[in-house]
Amino acid sequence: MGEYLDRIVDILNEFNIKHIISIDDDWGKRNLNIELKVDLYEFIDQHLIEVNDEEQITIENEGISTLEELLVNNSEVIEKLKTKIRDIINSTEEREVSIQSLQEILEKIDEKDTGIKIEKYYSTEINFNDYGENCLFILDKNMGGKETDVVVDSILEINKSSKNRNDLIIVYSNELTEDYDSQSSKLDYLKKKEKKEKEEINELDLLLISYQIWGIEKTGDPYKLIESINETLLKSAFGNSLHRIIRTKIFIENNTYNELLQIDTDRFFSLANDSLIEGDTILQSLERVFFAMKNRNLYMNSDETYHDSLKNLNTYEKMKIKEIIAKTSSYKNYRKEELIKTLQSSQQDNLSSFSVIDYNINKVYGDVSTGDLFVIKRQSNYECGILITQACDCVIRIPANDIQEIKRKAENMKLLILEMEKIPNPVTVKYASDIQQKLPEYIWPINIDRDNYILKPTKEIYRLPSYILDLCSLNKEGQACINFDMNEVLKFKSYHSSKYFETLKERYYGDEFKHEGRKISDIIYSKIEEYISSELASTIEEVDNEIFDATISLKYGVDFKGDKFEIIRIGRVELARTLKIIQNYASYLSVPGTERVNFIN
Numbered sequence: 001m002g003e004y005l006d007r008i009v010d011i012l013n014e015f016n017i018k019h020i021i022s023i024d025d026d027w028g029k030r031n032l033n034i035e036l037k038v039d040l041y042e043f044i045d046q047h048l049i050e051v052n053d054e055e056q057i058t059i060e061n062e063g064i065s066t067l068e069e070l071l072v073n074n075s076e077v078i079e080k081l082k083t084k085i086r087d088i089i090n091s092t093e094e095r096e097v098s099i100q101s102l103q104e105i106l107e108k109i110d111e112k113d114t115g116i117k118i119e120k121y122y123s124t125e126i127n128f129n130d131y132g133e134n135c136l137f138i139l140d141k142n143m144g145g146k147e148t149d150v151v152v153d154s155i156l157e158i159n160k161s162s163k164n165r166n167d168l169i170i171v172y173s174n175e176l177t178e179d180y181d182s183q184s185s186k187l188d189y190l191k192k193k194e195k196k197e198k199e200e201i202n203e204l205d206l207l208l209i210s211y212q213i214w215g216i217e218k219t220g221d222p223y224k225l226i227e228s229i230n231e232t233l234l235k236s237a238f239g240n241s242l243h244r245i246i247r248t249k250i251f252i253e254n255n256t257y258n259e260l261l262q263i264d265t266d267r268f269f270s271l272a273n274d275s276l277i278e279g280d281t282i283l284q285s286l287e288r289v290f291f292a293m294k295n296r297n298l299y300m301n302s303d304e305t306y307h308d309s310l311k312n313l314n315t316y317e318k319m320k321i322k323e324i325i326a327k328t329s330s331y332k333n334y335r336k337e338e339l340i341k342t343l344q345s346s347q348q349d350n351l352s353s354f355s356v357i358d359y360n361i362n363k364v365y366g367d368v369s370t371g372d373l374f375v376i377k378r379q380s381n382y383e384c385g386i387l388i389t390q391a392c393d394c395v396i397r398i399p400a401n402d403i404q405e406i407k408r409k410a411e412n413m414k415l416l417i418l419e420m421e422k423i424p425n426p427v428t429v430k431y432a433s434d435i436q437q438k439l440p441e442y443i444w445p446i447n448i449d450r451d452n453y454i455l456k457p458t459k460e461i462y463r464l465p466s467y468i469l470d471l472c473s474l475n476k477e478g479q480a481c482i483n484f485d486m487n488e489v490l491k492f493k494s495y496h497s498s499k500y501f502e503t504l505k506e507r508y509y510g511d512e513f514k515h516e517g518r519k520i521s522d523i524i525y526s527k528i529e530e531y532i533s534s535e536l537a538s539t540i541e542e543v544d545n546e547i548f549d550a551t552i553s554l555k556y557g558v559d560f561k562g563d564k565f566e567i568i569r570i571g572r573v574e575l576a577r578t579l580k581i582i583q584n585y586a587s588y589l590s591v592p593g594t595e596r597v598n599f600i601n
Helices: 002-014 040-046 053-062 067-072 076-090 097-111 151-161 183-196 203-211 222-262 265-269 271-278 282-301 304-327 331-348 429-435 466-473 486-492 495-502 504-508 511-531 534-556 575-590
Strands: 019-023 117-121 135-139 168-173 215-217 372-378 381-387 412-422 443-448 451-465 479-481 564-573
Touching: 002 097, 002 222, 002 304, 019 097, 040 067, 053 076, 067 076, 097 117, 097 222, 135 151, 151 168, 151 203, 168 222, 183 203, 203 222, 215 222, 222 282, 222 304, 331 429, 331 443, 372 443, 372 466, 381 451, 412 466, 412 575, 443 564, 451 466, 451 575, 466 479, 466 504, 466 564, 486 495, 495 504, 511 534, 564 575
Parallel strands: 019 117, 019 135, 135 168, 168 215
Antiparallel strands: 372 381, 372 564, 381 412, 412 451, 443 451, 479 564
């Protein structure tokens, strides 16, 4: 028990807990037969009975010192107090062994001289505002009987009173059931609660307390209980910090939108000036304004409690890592096991993929830029390429002083070829071992056609005319198709892009493009035309289209069929990963090869 007790005290000190407050109706039940001549104040303290100022003055004035003297006194002022005491005296229920186990642990914490004040109440009718320092609340779920679940109400009251506190909460109850088993079951439990008291509870306040509900099943075994408290305290610290941080983030977000509404529309109209000069869309300018306002709001409105929550989250992390290290015999094996779990989980949950790549870029017809990821078919083989041309060279804008001239600097785009490797299911130990060291250099997991891939950078650079990759920004599928709905495209494009794309088809996919594709087929067809029968003519015309596709494919090095290049933009890789890949490639180029130096003996 000593090891767990020391750790509990460490956790309480780390999270600056100054009060432990247990609320359980079992504290009102008696331990032994009550002697009426017992000292009144000892009885009041033992049974956690609240005495108001008026009652206190009457007791002193009447000279009441024992329990018996109180009960025979006829003063109306102390009548309610007498009723409370009679309820306890007349109770035939003794305290459950589970509350005695908790009592034993609380006494041992008290013996540690931590300076933490321990309080026990058998009623929820306490004023949480009385506490100015961080508290650990230990709540009974069913105060007053199985049908009365007071946990949610108690936590909501605690939250209202704790704007300047970072409290921890544990539910200690016989009636935990499956409600607290997981985050989803907690949310279901809270939604049921919301339906019962719809008009009284704010939905967001209600659902966010799912991070604050951590339960321990009541037990008469103090050794089992102290182990459970040890484990649950750290979870509670994590959940409370997360609850605080998310609440602040939501507040900042809402506050930012409210401020946005206050901005004069003339200022928004002026954002078009930025678009004219920089070449981006007004939506991008709006995002920059919103981002700046949100940062300012966070700076101005994040209080000390929020920063304490950030510190507490870091404290949780460090304590959890210490716990892991204590249980881990081989760090190498631990890393491998965790990698297998991560790779395996990516097969079931695609959230990790969305942290790596923005798949929305095609839906808004975003112009191609650095970090765009493409699947390319060359000579019937599929591979991936990431655009590594500098972002400033990709932007379509007015390059100099001529407002009529709109173009981009990069006429040819550079793609770094990536080897595609499908993540196996299940993930084997051998597979994890083989890729473990190089994994930080890879892009993963990337979802392509419902399968997850690891993309491994090669040293091969593939160059393509920018006007081919531009086709991928002209439909929601990211497909490089030479036939596109210009009216729909222009609705999403900036002023500069609109001007640029208005003539794209005319400049690059008009008669000259068709002529290039027909060169070989026209020569073949003209040479054999006089020798073939009319029956064969139609067959050769069908072959003619295949020759056209093959000619275009040879010219650009990308498979072409019908009206499509076999290139699809998947999305845009996050900037940090893109820059790391570019840096690794630049590092590779900067290391010159040298001949071996031979020494003369």
